[in-house]
Amino acid sequence: MNRRKATPASIIKAAALLRAGGIVAFPTETVYGLGADGLNPEACARIFEIKGRPRFDPLILHECSAARARKLFSRVPKPALKLMKRFWPGPLTLVLPKARAIPDIVTAGLPTVAVRVPANPHALALIKAARRPIAAPSANRFGALSPTSAAHVKNQLGGGPDLIIDGGRTRIGVESTIITFARGRPVLLRPGGLPLEEIEKIAGPAVRPGKAEGEAPPAPGCLKKHYAPLARLRIIAPGQKVKGGARAGYLAFSKRPAGRFRAVRVLSRRGDLREAAAGLFAALHKLESSGARLIYAERVPAHGLGRAIMDRLRRASAK
Ligand code: TXA
Numbered sequence: 333m334n335r336r337k338a339t340p341a342s343i344i345k346a347a348a349l350l351r352a353g354g355i356v357a358f359p360t361e362t363v364y365g366l367g368a369d370g371l372n373p374e375a376c377a378r379i380f381e382i383k384g385r386p387r388f389d390p391l392i393l394h395e396c397s398a399a400r401a402r403k404l405f406s407r408v409p410k411p412a413l414k415l416m417k418r419f420w421p422g423p424l425t426l427v428l429p430k431a432r433a434i435p436d437i438v439t440a441g442l443p444t445v446a447v448r449v450p451a452n453p454h455a456l457a458l459i460k461a462a463r464r465p466i467a468a469p470s471a472n473r474f475g476a477l478s479p480t481s482a483a484h485v486k487n488q489l490g491g492g493p494d495l496i497i498d499g500g501r502t503r504i505g506v507e508s509t510i511i512t513f514a515r516g517r518p519v520l521l522r523p524g525g526l527p528l529e530e531i532e533k534i535a536g537p538a539v540r541p542g543k544a545e546g547e548a549p550p551a552p553g554c555l556k557k558h559y560a561p562l563a564r565l566r567i568i569a570p571g572q573k574v575k576g577g578a579r580a581g582y583l584a585f586s587k588r589p590a591g592r593f594r595a596v597r598v599l600s601r602r603g604d605l606r607e608a609a610a611g612l613f614a615a616l617h618k619l620e621s622s623g624a625r626l627i628y629a630e631r632v633p634a635h636g637l638g639r640a641i642m643d644r645l646r647r648a649s650a651k
Pocket residue numbers: 360362363364365366389390391392425427439442444445446450468469470471506507508509510521550551552553554
């Protein structure tokens with residue numbers, strides 16, 4: 333059994349494993365991460381094997397303070413500094429020119445590195461005790477639904493990680509927002525747990541990838557098909573009439589649908605986007621394991637966390 337509750341003792345054990353080149357799945361405030369020593373290329377290589385992830389998709393480094401995280405970059409533009417001060421620890425990943433010490437396998441050979449400071453006490457304690465940056469993608473199989481509980485990790489990766497630290501359900505429920513900079517302006521590489529509106533208040537209006545002069549390509553890992561449940565997923569308007577039945581699942585935003593379905597999940601009865609994001613992957617995992625062949629998913633308002641929810645639903649629905 334490689335799953336243990338998050339306690340001071342299990343965190344110390346996990347940190348020792350990481351220092352010795354082991355792989356530890358751990359909770360963050362967004363989703364569970366599959367962690368390795370970010371300065372150890374062989375350990376990082378195991379992450380790709382366990383996930384079945386292509387090597388061209390770079391990893392995020394996790395640090396336990398903004399001061400330490402900053403050292404992983406060789407250059408930090410002013411507005412990025414403001415974002416760090418305001419939002420770390422939190423669900424924000426910054427992509428900036430990398431420091432020399434960072435191995436190529438972490439960045440997939442790119443001149444930039446993705447870094448964040450997670451707002452989860454177990455994650456912070458683990459990174460601190462490991463005394464090094466921890467490389468961690470989401471702890472799912474490549475292309476599958478992201479894990480928001482230790483059970484999700486166990487179901488997908490089994491005995492792959494040396495240890496799974498169980499810190500309960502993750503609070504935010506969708507991955508971090510990824511931001512880079514082009515000519516001093518923020519560029520959104522992936523919508524996520526920190527609403528873009530909040531970022532723009534601090535760093536000014538964002539440009540879309542590829543639209544900026546100085547061109548930032550989209551995140552290499554932001555493939556069209558990603559975060560996919562095993563069933564087919566179709567996005568519909570709230571309340572839209574659809575053919576239900578024993579083979580169909582339904583993911584509602586705030587109201588239960590009329591008609592019969594194999595399984596129904598309502599993301600937030602009060603129509604709250606934060607609550608909806610927090611329960612999104614758990615709901616999709618449930619609908620998937622109900623045996624439904626087709627999942628209808630209602631569109632949600634595309635502002636705040638709704639942007640991240642719609643991004644994940646669109647990827648899940650891509651064929
Ligand atoms: O919330 C999160 O960000 C979670 C938790 C565990 O921290 N991590 C996560 O990692 O979602 P992952 O590997 O599933 O997604 C990281 C994304 C990938 O799409 C990758 O391509 C992109 O970040 N990325 C990493 N380094 C990059 C870089 N240098 N330039 C552009 N994109 C990068």
